[in-house]
Amino acid sequence: MISSSVPDLRLRTRNAMPVREDGDYVLYWMIASRRTRYNFGLERAVAWSLALDRPLVVLEALRCGYRWASDRHHRFVIDGMADNARRLAAAGVLAHPYVEPAAGAGKGLLGALAARACVVVTDDYPCFFLPRMVASAARQVPVRLEQVDSNGLLPIRAADRVFTTARSFRIFWQRVIGEHLGAQPAVDPLKKARLRPAAPLPRAIARRWPAASPALLEGDPAALAALPIDHTVAPVPRRGGPGAAGEELARFVAERLPRYLEGRDHPDAGAASGLSPYLHFGHLAAHEAFAAVARREGFRAERLGRPGGGVVRPSGSREGFWGMSASAEAFLEQLVTWRELGFNAFALGASEGDGPRLSWKRDPTDYESLPDWALATLAKHERDRRPRLYPLEALAVGATADRIWNASQVELLREGRIHNYLRMLWGKKILEWSRTPREALEVMIELNDRYALDGRDPNSTSGIFWVLGRYDRAWGPEREIFGTIRYMSSESAARKLHLKEYLARYAR
Numbered sequence: 001m002i003s004s005s006v007p008d009l010r011l012r013t014r015n016a017m018p019v020r021e022d023g024d025y026v027l028y029w030m031i032a033s034r035r036t037r038y039n040f041g042l043e044r045a046v047a048w049s050l051a052l053d054r055p056l057v058v059l060e061a062l063r064c065g066y067r068w069a070s071d072r073h074h075r076f077v078i079d080g081m082a083d084n085a086r087r088l089a090a091a092g093v094l095a096h097p098y099v100e101p102a103a104g105a106g107k108g109l110l111g112a113l114a115a116r117a118c119v120v121v122t123d124d125y126p127c128f129f130l131p132r133m134v135a136s137a138a139r140q141v142p143v144r145l146e147q148v149d150s151n152g153l154l155p156i157r158a159a160d161r162v163f164t165t166a167r168s169f170r171i172f173w174q175r176v177i178g179e180h181l182g183a184q185p186a187v188d189p190l191k192k193a194r195l196r197p198a199a200p201l202p203r204a205i206a207r208r209w210p211a212a213s214p215a216l217l218e219g220d221p222a223a224l225a226a227l228p229i230d231h232t233v234a235p236v237p238r239r240g241g242p243g244a245a246g247e248e249l250a251r252f253v254a255e256r257l258p259r260y261l262e263g264r265d266h267p268d269a270g271a272a273s274g275l276s277p278y279l280h281f282g283h284l285a286a287h288e289a290f291a292a293v294a295r296r297e298g299f300r301a302e303r304l305g306r307p308g309g310g311v312v313r314p315s316g317s318r319e320g321f322w323g324m325s326a327s328a329e330a331f332l333e334q335l336v337t338w339r340e341l342g343f344n345a346f347a348l349g350a351s352e353g354d355g356p357r358l359s360w361k362r363d364p365t366d367y368e369s370l371p372d373w374a375l376a377t378l379a380k381h382e383r384d385r386r387p388r389l390y391p392l393e394a395l396a397v398g399a400t401a402d403r404i405w406n407a408s409q410v411e412l413l414r415e416g417r418i419h420n421y422l423r424m425l426w427g428k429k430i431l432e433w434s435r436t437p438r439e440a441l442e443v444m445i446e447l448n449d450r451y452a453l454d455g456r457d458p459n460s461t462s463g464i465f466w467v468l469g470r471y472d473r474a475w476g477p478e479r480e481i482f483g484t485i486r487y488m489s490s491e492s493a494a495r496k497l498h499l500k501e502y503l504a505r506y507a508r
């Protein structure tokens with residue numbers, strides 16, 4: 001009945017309700033892949049619209065009652081809602097950007113829209129409150145609810161086990177990536193789609209759940225100030241949304257990618273992509289980032305071929321797999337190995353995995369999901385004397401005796417990010433300065449997820465748990481507090497890194 005190019009592995013039907021062919025429209029509930037390009041979910045919804053000859057309605061909603069909701073995260077997401085509403089309207093799609101004016105006010109909106117829909121399509125994002133929200137929707141939506149995974153180059157369910165090291169995951173993806181790169185999302189699923197025009201939303205729905213005001217969408221601070229969210233975490237200077245994401249990607253590939261390998265670790269080099277907030281909110285697809293790099297590097301997909309049929313043999317090595325420059329390969333190591341490793345942990349973690357086949361039987365956000373060796377060494381050193389302890393309040397404002405750490409916290413406060421190398425050091429010092437490793441975990445989550453635009457993501461959990469030993473091995477010598485957990489110090493960072501301008505900018 002429907003001809004859709006979305007790979008089966010990326011598609012899940014979440015309830016047993018039928019498709020209602022005489023519904024008024026197809027509903028795409030955009031909750032994670034907040035973009036119109038390279039989006040398998042939107043592609044699926046467009047395919048349903050064409051197959052059923054019904055208009056497409058896109059609900060992009062933003063709740064305000066979730067933990068850490070603030071001006072910063074809201075502004076960034078709403079910038080994207082404005083971009084998306086414009087692009088959808090230009091393609092004849094009815095966009096309903098809805099921002100909750102009060103916690104819980106949006107309750108009932110999805111149900112009301114779904115009641116008149118033929119089918120509902122939504123995104124499959126395996127982290128934060130989204131899986132619970134979709135599971136609850138699946139129990140209420142009166143028509144078929146499909147969930148589509150547009151998270152990465154690999155479908156999040158491509159693997160059948162949780163990987164505990166980056167190397168084992170790399171060996172896996174190198175074996176199968178050729179097959180998955182052959183099933184790319186459409187660059188612009190709305191282009192030439194010729195969808196039936198949508199009527200305005202029923203008045204009762206539009207009155208009770210009105211679309212976000214033009215003032216809010218276009219960035220009026222007063223409109224944001226009226227929302228019941230944390231106003232102490234201010235918006236950052238950079239704009240959110242697919243438009244800004246595309247510009248940042250183009251600048252990165254043209255100007256910084258050639259320096260990525262040499263410069264990534266050095267805060268003064270400014271060589272990293274800065275794409276993580278856009279990837280986190282779905283304003284940018286990993287597929288689009290990959291395509292931009294591949295184009296610049298003259299990459300040919302035939303190099304990979306189908307499993308076993310390509311030119312390259314998967315070796316598990318970090319370099320040489322793509323046949324691109326060393327800088328491009330280093331960037332893809334982050335974008336593919338490290339980023340998708342985090343999604344693997346969430347997609348196949350205990351909550352949804354099927355037990356016996358998994359090597360990891362706990363929720364990846366539980367302290368106990370750390371590897372046994374890490375749990376043992378942290379427990380052994382839990383009672384070691386801590387020369388310095390800082391309360392959360394002192395850490396939050398960057399008021400420690402460590403100038404580099406304070407600078408990285410100030411960067412987080414002002415920009416909503418921390419330079420990658422310093423982010424590792426930032427976490428290691430929190431472990432050193434906390435009463436227990438569990439307390440360190442809580443502090444890292446609280447600071448990261450409150451202030452970082454890319455927080456509340458599978459990579460937040462990967463990075464924070466990496467500080468405590470996940471995806472790592474034991475390192476000697478055994479030390480106080482850390483045991484055999486990898487140690488990092490500000491003194492060594494000061495020696496190794498180009499930091500002068502960074503400190504001038506952020507150190508008080």
Ligand SMILES: Cc1cc2nc3c(=O)[nH]c(=O)nc-3n(C[C@H](O)[C@H](O)[C@H](O)COP(=O)(O)OP(=O)(O)OC[C@H]3O[C@@H](n4cnc5c(N)ncnc54)[C@H](O)[C@@H]3O)c2cc1C
Nearest residue numbers: 272273274275276334335338339420427454455459460463
């Ligand atoms: C304590 C700690 C907390 C972290 N919290 C987050 C977080 O909340 N959200 C987040 O996206 N990343 C997090 N990371 C990982 C990493 O620091 C950031 O992804 C990276 O710094 C983002 O900057 P960039 O986009 O310029 O990265 P680039 O170097 O340009 O890398 C490109 C992309 O690859 C991915 N990536 C890069 N490094 C890593 C990594 N180590 N692990 C997983 N994916 C990676 C990101 O999606 C990134 O945008 C954390 C790391 C640590 C040590």
